[in-house]
């Protein structure tokens with residue numbers, strides 16, 4: 220099945236994001252999570268593509284295993300950073316060989332500090348739209364791209380970021396998934412600007428239930444994401460009580476999910492960080508509502 224088609228087919232679609240395991244212990248955790256998530260019958264699961272080293276091959280391997288061992292539809296993330304066009308062609312060929320037909324095409328961040336200067340690989344690509352074009356010309360793939368409700372930290376300004384996003388979609392993307400965010404208005408503003416630019420691509424909100432204050436603060440620093448002060452305060456008030464933090468995370472993600480679906484979002488894409496407890500609770504809450 221093609222994710223682009225699924226997202227245009229009416230009812231909201233639910234998906235989960237996983238990352239490839241680095242060692243055996245992580246492998247055990249991942250597969251426990253996969254089995255737990257499989258019971259929910261998600262529309263697809265995605266596997267991220269690491270910024271260099273081992274986890275790149277691991278993305279192909281993990282996606283292939285999920286295809287072979289589970290009933291779930293898969294999407295592989297793929298980044299252009301540090302690859303020649305030839306290497307990217309090979310990688311896309313590998314994905315096709317292991318039965319992956321859905322790819323999220325990303326530029327990637329510089330290895331190490333993601334905020335460091337972006338340096339194009341000689342013989343490589345400069346922007347994600349080039350990877351979209353390469354994948355679309357390489358076979359029968361449904362291709363997704365990244366969207367940034369708050370803008371990408373490298374955008375000259377928000378409007379320019381929207382223009383580049385729309386150009387990336389016009390290069391052949393079938394759907395988009397957003398960076399995680401905590402203000403529903405930011406998603407709606409992006410969606411409306413993209414529609415106003417004459418582009419009707421389905422944009423799936425990325426959701427991550429907060430489970431850990433430090434992790435979310437680090438993420439906010441790296442991506443420039445705004446973390447609402449009121450939410451930060453609520454979390455700090457129960458700092459040290461992991462269950463209370465999780466409860467707030469689940470409540471906030473449930474509320475966001477409800478509002479986004481009521482606004483007509485085509486689905487929700489949950490970042491799980493390979494642990495599914497909070498995500499499953501949000502899922503159950505949304506089912507009830």
Ligand code: FAD
Nearest residue numbers: 267268296325326327346347365371373374383396397398
């Ligand atoms: P692009 O679309 O190329 O944009 C990058 C910058 O270039 C932006 O500022 C944009 O405005 C500008 N730009 C774009 N096109 C043009 C143009 N034609 N002319 C001038 N400027 C232009 N990273 C990983 O390493 N692995 C992953 O698995 C991964 N998964 C992700 C999943 C999601 C849902 C999201 C939202 C992000 C993910 N990322 C991942 C992070 C992503 O690689 C980074 O955010 C990266 O910095 C931007 O990638 P992009 O594909 O949006 O780049």
